Amino acid sequence: MSPRTEEQYEEIRHEKRVLIMNTALELFAMHGYENTTISQIAKKAGISKGLLYNYFESKEYLLEAILNKGMDEVLEIFDPNKDGVLETYEMEFFINEIFKTVEKNRVFWRLYMAISLQPSVFKLVEKRIEELYEPMMQLMLGYFKNAGSANPFMDAIIFNSLLDGITLDYILKPDIFPIEDIKKELIHRFCIHKKTVS
Amino acid sequence: MSPRTEEQYEEIRHEKRVLIMNTALELFAMHGYENTTISQIAKKAGISKGLLYNYFESKEYLLEAILNKGMDEVLEIFDPNKDGVLETYEMEFFINEIFKTVEKNRVFWRLYMAISLQPSVFKLVEKRIEELYEPMMQLMLGYFKNAGSANPFMDAIIFNSLLDGITLDYILKPDIFPIEDIKKELIHRFCIHKKTVS
DNA sequence: TATCTTTGACCAAACGTTCAATCAAAAGTA
DNA sequence: TACTTTTGATTGAACGTTTGGTCAAAGATA
Numbered sequence: 025m026s027p028r029t030e031e032q033y034e035e036i037r038h039e040k041r042v043l044i045m046n047t048a049l050e051l052f053a054m055h056g057y058e059n060t061t062i063s064q065i066a067k068k069a070g071i072s073k074g075l076l077y078n079y080f081e082s083k084e085y086l087l088e089a090i091l092n093k094g095m096d097e098v099l100e101i102f103d104p105n106k107d108g109v110l111e112t113y114e115m116e117f118f119i120n121e122i123f124k125t126v127e128k129n130r131v132f133w134r135l136y137m138a139i140s141l142q143p144s145v146f147k148l149v150e151k152r153i154e155e156l157y158e159p160m161m162q163l164m165l166g167y168f169k170n171a172g173s174a175n176p177f178m179d180a181i182i183f184n185s186l187l188d189g190i191t192l193d194y195i196l197k198p199d200i201f202p203i204e205d206i207k208k209e210l211i212h213r214f215c216i217h218k219k220t221v222s
Numbered sequence: 223m224s225p226r227t228e229e230q231y232e233e234i235r236h237e238k239r240v241l242i243m244n245t246a247l248e249l250f251a252m253h254g255y256e257n258t259t260i261s262q263i264a265k266k267a268g269i270s271k272g273l274l275y276n277y278f279e280s281k282e283y284l285l286e287a288i289l290n291k292g293m294d295e296v297l298e299i300f301d302p303n304k305d306g307v308l309e310t311y312e313m314e315f316f317i318n319e320i321f322k323t324v325e326k327n328r329v330f331w332r333l334y335m336a337i338s339l340q341p342s343v344f345k346l347v348e349k350r351i352e353e354l355y356e357p358m359m360q361l362m363l364g365y366f367k368n369a370g371s372a373n374p375f376m377d378a379i380i381f382n383s384l385l386d387g388i389t390l391d392y393i394l395k396p397d398i399f400p401i402e403d404i405k406k407e408l409i410h411r412f413c414i415h416k417k418t419v420s
Numbered sequence: 421t422a423t424c425t426t427t428g429a430c431c432a433a434a435c436g437t438t439c440a441a442t443c444a445a446a447a448g449t450a
Numbered sequence: 451t452a453c454t455t456t457t458g459a460t461t462g463a464a465c466g467t468t469t470g471g472t473c474a475a476a477g478a479t480a
Contacts (some may be wrong), residue, residue: 029446032445032446035254036458037458037459039318040459043469054341055340055341055342056254056256056340056342057344058254058256058257059256059340059342059343061434061435061436062435062436062437063435063436071460071461072459072460072462073436073437073461073462074437074460074462075436075437075460075461076461077436077437077438078458078459078460082436082437083436083437085406125450134339137339137390138339138340140394141332141335141336141339141393141394142253142254142255142257143252143253144252144257145253145254172382175407177405178403178407179402181391181404182384182388182404182407184387184391185384185387185388185390185404186383186384186387186390187387188382188386188387188390188391189382189383189385189386189387189388189390190380190383190387191387191462192335192383192386192387192390193379193382193383193386195339196338196339198414202379205376206376206379206380206383209373209376234424234425235425238425259468259469259470260469260470260471261468261469261470269426269427270426270428270469271427271428271470272427272428272472272473273425273426273427273470274427275470275472276425280470280471281470281471335432349434352470
C-alpha cells in the first residue's frame with residue numbers, strides 16, 4: 025500500500041526536524057533571530073526553503089521549538105528526586121551539573137540570553153523562565169538556610185546573579201574565560217567551608 | 223545673508239541629534255536593533271524619515287553614535303585621577319558609582335548587552351569594551367592584592383562576573399530585583415570586612 | 421532673496437511565505 | 451526481473467509586504 029512504512033517516514037521527519045533546528049539554533053545564536061533569514065538556514069542545512077515550511081509553520085514557531093527543546097534539556101538538572109534540601113556534598117554535585125550544562129549548551133544559552141533581553145520576543149521564553157527560576161531559588165534558599173546563613177534570601181539572590189554573570193562572561197569570551205578554575209573556586213567557597221559561607 | 227546665525231543652527235542641530243538618539247535608544251533597547259524601523263524612530267521623535275538621514279548617514283551609524291555616547295558616559299567612572307590602588311573606602315565609593323551608573327543608564331545597558339550577544343554587530347562595541355574592561359580589571363586586581371587576597375586574579379574575575387550578573391538580573395527585572403539591598407550587601411562584604419574577603 | 425531645515429512620496433532590495441510541480445522509494449503486478 | 455502505481459518528502463520560482471535609503475520640492479527665517 026504505502027511506499028514506505030510509518031516508521032521510515034517517522035525517522036526521516038525526525039532527522040530533518042533535528043537538522044533544521046540545530047542549524048537554525050547556531051545561526052540564530054550567532055547572528056540573532058531577526059538577522060537570520062530562512063534562506064540562510066535552508067542553505068546551511070542543505071535543504072530547500074519550502075521544506076523548512078513543511079516542518080515548521082513559521083519562523084517564530086521554529087524559534088519556539090528550539091527554545092522549548094533547550095529548556096527541557098536544562099530543566100533535567102532538577103530531575104533527581106530531591107527532598108528540597110541541599111547538603112554540602114549535594115551542592116558540589118549541583119554546581120558541577122550547572123557548569124556541565126552551560127558548557128554543553130553554550131550556543132543555546134547565547135540565544136536564550138539574547139532573547140531574554142528583547143521584550144518583543146521575550147514572551148516566547150517568559151513562562152519557561154519561571155520553571156527554571158523557581159526551583160533554582162528554592163534550592164538555593166534551602167541550602168543557605170541549612171548552612172546557617174544570616175540572610176539566606178540575600179545569599180540566594182547573589183549566588184544566582186553570580187552564576188548568571190559567570191554564564192554571560194563565559195558565553196561572551198569562551199576562549200579566555202577560565203571556567204574550570206572558576207568552577208573549582210566556587211566549589212571551594214560554597215562546599216568545603218561548610219557553614220562559614222559569606 | 224544667512225537666515226540664522228551659526229550658533230542658532232548649531233543649537234537646532236544639537237537638539238535634534240539628541241532627540242533622535244534618545245528616541246532610537248529607547249526603541250532599540252525595547253524591540254531590538256533589527257526589529258526597530260527608521261519610520262518608527264521618526265514617528266516617535268515627531269520628525270520625518272528624511273530628516274533622520276540628514277543627521278545620521280545610516281541606521282548603523284545611528285546605533286554606533288548611541289553606543290559611543292553611552293560608553294563615554296560610563297567611562298567617566300574611571301575619570302578621577304586614581305593612582306591605581308583602591309583603598310577600602312574608595313572601593314565603597316566605586317561600588318556606589320557603578321550602581322549609580324547602572325540605575326541611571328538602565329536602557330543603555332540593555333541595548334549594550336543585547337549587542338554584545340550578537341557577533342555580527344558586536345564589532346561596533348568590541349573596542350570600547352576593552353576600554354571598559356581593562357581599567358576595571360586593573361583596579362580590581364590592585365584592590366584584591368592590597369586586601370591580601372590569596373588569589374587576586376580569581377577574586378577580580380569573580381567580582382567582575384558578579385557585577386555583570388547583578389546588572390543583567392536588574393535589567394531583566396528592574397521592578398522586583400532588590401538592587402539597593404544588594405548594593406549595601408556588596409559594600410558590607412567587600413568594604414567593611416577589610417582584608418578578610420573570601 | 422538666499423540659505424539651511426524639513427517633508428513624505430518614492431524606490432530597489434530583501435524578506436517570510438506559498439504552492440503547483442517533481443522526485444524517490446517501497447509495494448503490487450505480471 | 452521489469453514495469454506501474456502510490457505516497458509523502460522535496461523543490462524553487464513567484465508573490466505580497468516591508469525595509470533602509472533617496473530626492474525634488476516646500477517651509478522658515480533674517
